[in-house]
Amino acid sequence: MSAMQDADAERYPNLHPDAYDLAILHPQYRKMMGGNFYNFGLWSEASDTPEIASARLTQAAIDLDRETESARTVLDVGCGLGAGSAQIADVYCHAKVCGINYSPRQIARAETTYRKENLSFQCADAVALPFPDGSVDRVFCIEAAMHFQTRVDFLDEVWRTLRPGGQLYAADILCTKANDIIPAENVVPDGASYAAKCRSAGFEVLVLDTITDRTVGPFAAHLKRSGRGPIARFIKDMTQEYILVALRKEAKTNGG
Numbered sequence: 001m002s003a004m005q006d007a008d009a010e011r012y013p014n015l016h017p018d019a020y021d022l023a024i025l026h027p028q029y030r031k032m033m034g035g036n037f038y039n040f041g042l043w044s045e046a047s048d049t050p051e052i053a054s055a056r057l058t059q060a061a062i063d064l065d066r067e068t069e070s071a072r073t074v075l076d077v078g079c080g081l082g083a084g085s086a087q088i089a090d091v092y093c094h095a096k097v098c099g100i101n102y103s104p105r106q107i108a109r110a111e112t113t114y115r116k117e118n119l120s121f122q123c124a125d126a127v128a129l130p131f132p133d134g135s136v137d138r139v140f141c142i143e144a145a146m147h148f149q150t151r152v153d154f155l156d157e158v159w160r161t162l163r164p165g166g167q168l169y170a171a172d173i174l175c176t177k178a179n180d181i182i183p184a185e186n187v188v189p190d191g192a193s194y195a196a197k198c199r200s201a202g203f204e205v206l207v208l209d210t211i212t213d214r215t216v217g218p219f220a221a222h223l224k225r226s227g228r229g230p231i232a233r234f235i236k237d238m239t240q241e242y243i244l245v246a247l248r249k250e251a252k253t254n255g256g
């Protein structure tokens with residue numbers, strides 16, 4: 001598996017799977033992020049734990065689907081350590097759910113932690129999904145697409161693998177500046193530009209909700225309370241907007 005092109009690895013060494021593993025598998029980060037999740041979470045009360053908030057964020061993405069029972073093949077792309085994929089597999093109990101990650105170590109950890117009949121994990125890059133054209137009903141992507149090289153290539157790949165009418169549900173971060181974990185190609189100034197990119201990739205935008213105040217805000221406050229002020233500042237500076245989106249595959253038109 002070639003998770004990153006050489007040129008990408010040179011420009012964004014911190015996005016190499018080995019580098020990502022250093023953070024996501026580090027015990028201190030595990031404590032800070034909440035169990036086997038690795039996202040900012042959707043906070044509702046100050047007494048929430050990061051794990052509760054992360055599960056709530058995943059549930060908010062699942063709740064965008066009004067027809068869970070019709071899905072047969074469901075992907076969770078950028079699946080981290082598998083907690084979200086397991087939560088998705090519990091809801092889509094009649095479907096096959098596959099968690100995808102470009103890191104073999106994270107995949108190995110997810111496979112050991114979560115064993116369910118309808119759940120599997122595969123090591124692959126988000127922009128080269130190992131699924132035939134039109135074979136997938138739903139794709140989840142929780143707080144990962146801002147890293148992919150590129151997000152637009154990911155949208156094209158999801159469009160290819162989804163059946164007509166299939167849907168993508170994503171929690172995503174809009175950044176107005178590139179940094180060593182956000183490629184320059186993924187910089188997007190606002191939700192309207194984000195929606196325009198989704199439409200150009202052949203999707204109807206069903207939902208685009210801004211949830212910045214319930215995600216990065218309270219998560220940064222949690223980090224500050226835990227004595228991690230510098231990381232709190234980094235993620236607040238980096239995040240212009242935090243959004244939850246539901247997209248439906250449409251036929252592509254020549255006009256883009």
Ligand SMILES: C[S@@+](CC[C@H](N)C(=O)[O-])C[C@H]1O[C@@H](n2cnc3c(N)ncnc32)[C@H](O)[C@@H]1O
Nearest residue numbers: 037038039078079080101102125126142144147
């Ligand atoms: C912020 S974490 C989110 C993990 C998980 N979705 C969750 O909510 O707990 C981003 C994940 O995306 C994965 N990732 C980053 N770039 C990727 C790529 N190009 N292809 C597949 N996975 C990727 C990372 O390894 C990491 O597991």
